[in-house]
Amino acid sequence: MTDATATHCSEIYLDANATTPILPAAQAAMIRVLSDNFGNPGSSHGAGIRARIELDRARAAVAEVLHVPVAGLIFTSGATEGIQTAALSALHPQRGAAAVRVLYGATEHKAVPEALAHWGEILGLTVELLPIPVDQQGRHDLSWLAENAKGAALVCTMAANNETGAISDLAGIARVLDALPVRPLWLVDGVQALGKLAVDWLGLRIDYAPFSGHKLHAPKGIGLLYVRAGAPFTRLLAGGGQEGNARCGTENLPGIAALGAVCEALLAGQWQAGALVVAQQRLKTALQQAFPQLVINSPSQHCLATTINFSLLGIPSKCLARSV
Ligand SMILES: Cc1ncc(COP(=O)(O)O)c(C=O)c1O
Missing domain, CATH: 3.40.640.10 (Type I PLP-dependent aspartate aminotransferase-like (Major domain))
Incomplete structure (x- = not known):
């Protein structure tokens, strides 16, 4: 395994407000319309x-x-x-x-x-x-x-x-x-x-x-x-x-x-973002324990369960993202 592969394999992707991986059911639907149902919806045949x-x-x-x-x-x-x-x-x-x-x-x-x-x-x-x-x-x-x-x-x-x-x-x-x-x-x-x-x-x-x-x-x-x-x-x-x-x-x-x-x-209720509120709190607590200088910028109330915005005083965010 090369270093690059190792880095990729150990990556935990946390930038879902930028973009997300494709849901397997969405991939299956794409393949269905790329193969069986490939027609043009405007055609009458x-x-x-x-x-x-x-x-x-x-x-x-x-x-x-x-x-x-x-x-x-x-x-x-x-x-x-x-x-x-x-x-x-x-x-x-x-x-x-x-x-x-x-x-x-x-x-x-x-x-x-x-x-x-x-x-x-x-x-x-x-x-x-x-x-x-x-x-x-x-x-x-x-x-x-x-x-x-x-x-x-x-x-x-x-x-x-x-x-x-x-x-x-x-x-x-x-x-x-x-x-x-x-x-x-x-x-x-x-x-x-x-x-x-x-x-x-x-x-x-x-x-x-x-x-x-x-x-x-x-x-x-x-x-x-x-x-x-x-x-x-x-x-x-x-x-x-x-x-x-x-x-x-x-x-x-x-x-x-x-x-x-x-x-x-x-x-079908296969996933509910609201349920992530427990995971969000756990992640916040873990981050606070790991980094005493952590400042949470996201609002304490009325915040998406899928988002945490934080800073570490004295560390530019670009450096932090690169070191993760
Ligand atoms: C709040 C918000 N509006 C608009 C956009 C633009 O979306 P798209 O990439 O589909 O053009 C984004 C993407 O980052 C967004 O987060």
Whole structure:
């Protein structure tokens, strides 16, 4: 065994908010659509119909996990594409306005503010992009939001943070938005919530929610965008009419089937991220015992069971990651 192999074999992979290994059931679903059901879901012959059945099956499983109508789900290449589509959809109707106010959580993934600035520029809009401050626990400052959201066209707040695990108070944000004379559109980045948090996407009247397969044991290159019925929508990709003409281009059926298999596993109760809370506490305790100078940065409450953010005083995180 070479040194490189030994290192690989002894590795415990802990970077699941960056990406995850593929679930065996998702791999099996991919192989099924790469071999038996390889057809194009747009074709009307047997192979096409079998592929269409795979597509419908996956969409139904995702809709059941998210408790949203199948008609509101668009398969995309990942969350970044879903965010672009949502930003374009929310900003497009603003053409002609003198200026457009958009609020986004200060701790959003870079894809959100970058997409807002990009589409604002493409559409020739003057976008006033304001970061919503967060408190020590990483939660949005709801008083600031209440003071600044009046007249906003769009508010963007992630469901949970990929770096710290902080879970946003979406019900609190919804109350602030409901109290405004005109409710802005609301984009909630659901990437770190899928399979980990129960979010009432419909009840909270969330307009757009992007998700990413590779953060939950499906492969890279598959994602989803949930769009509330009645929310403004402008497609990013025009072409052959796929996804109800909302996102054209031949479907990534292996990725879609894999994401469907992950959702079927969730529905069958095969794993529940919430149950990891005990393991999370054990790991925190072990780390604290091993490193007396350890500082836990993740919030003590309202934190994903799958995330611990910590620092060791005096040791840069890059050095720490390299030495593990
Ligand atoms: C919270 C959050 N939003 C968006 C993204 C982008 O996702 P994708 O890789 O599917 O484009 C990520 C990925 O790191 C993320 O963690």
